Amino acid sequence: MGSFLSSLFLIAIAEMGDKTQLVALSFATKYKPMKVLLGIFIGTLVIHLFSVIIGERVSAFIPLKYLKLLIGLSFIGFGAWTLKGDSCPEGKSAKNAWGPVTTVAIAFFLAELGDKTQLATISLAAQYRSFIGVWLGSTFGMVIADGVAIIVGVIAGKKLPEKAIKYTSAGIFILFGIIIIIAALKIK
Numbered sequence: 489m490g491s492f493l494s495s496l497f498l499i500a501i502a503e504m505g506d507k508t509q510l511v512a513l514s515f516a517t518k519y520k521p522m523k524v525l526l527g528i529f530i531g532t533l534v535i536h537l538f539s540v541i542i543g544e545r546v547s548a549f550i551p552l553k554y555l556k557l558l559i560g561l562s563f564i565g566f567g568a569w570t571l572k573g574d575s576c577p578e579g580k581s582a583k584n585a586w587g588p589v590t591t592v593a594i595a596f597f598l599a600e601l602g603d604k605t606q607l608a609t610i611s612l613a614a615q616y617r618s619f620i621g622v623w624l625g626s627t628f629g630m631v632i633a634d635g636v637a638i639i640v641g642v643i644a645g646k647k648l649p650e651k652a653i654k655y656t657s658a659g660i661f662i663l664f665g666i667i668i669i670i671a672a673l674k675i676k
Contacts, residue, residue: 491618495609495625496632498664502608503633505654508599512634515595519588521638525631527592532630533623534593535600536609540623543613550614556672559611563665567658569604605630615668 503509515524547555600606609626616622 489621491612491616491621492625494616495612495622496629498608498612498661499605499626499629500633501629501656501660502605503630504636504656506603506605506633508596508603508605508630509634509637511595511599512637513640515588515592516638516642519592521642523588524592524638525635527589528596528634529627529631530589531593531596532600532627535597535606536623536626536630539606539609539626540613540619543610543615543622544617544619546610547614547617553672553675555614556668556675559615560665560667560669560672562607562611563661563668565665567661567665571654571658 512524512528515527550558605626609622612626613619613622
């Protein structure tokens, strides 16, 4: 249960202000919110499945102390990445024959490749070695964060205070990174 809750919380925080949240907001202006949310869920479920498999494989080859140091440094890196920010390039609107759910699922799968939330999921899987907990926790964390973007896009239509979200998210990642590094240094 700890791996599920930690993954849910950290991925939801990581997703705040991320480019895929902007993608969710954009899709919510074109398609019905429930179809967008379903597409996000499917795309995220698949990409995070691959991420957890990668994370668990890595943990089998690297000693725990060094793995935790690497994970702690990666979380600090995610914090720095969050401060730097992501960009969502303006693309041309294209017609497609796949429908909204498939379009959103494919877009989220591709947008997450190499993204900080994918890398965070890999790190969480390596740390917890809890396949189902990390997989489902990270997936639902993404869906929750992107659901917020959809709600904002549909109901409020106003801009969230990006700087506050960015600095809070970055601070949480850096804090968790420091905590993990301190714990790793205690391992003999």
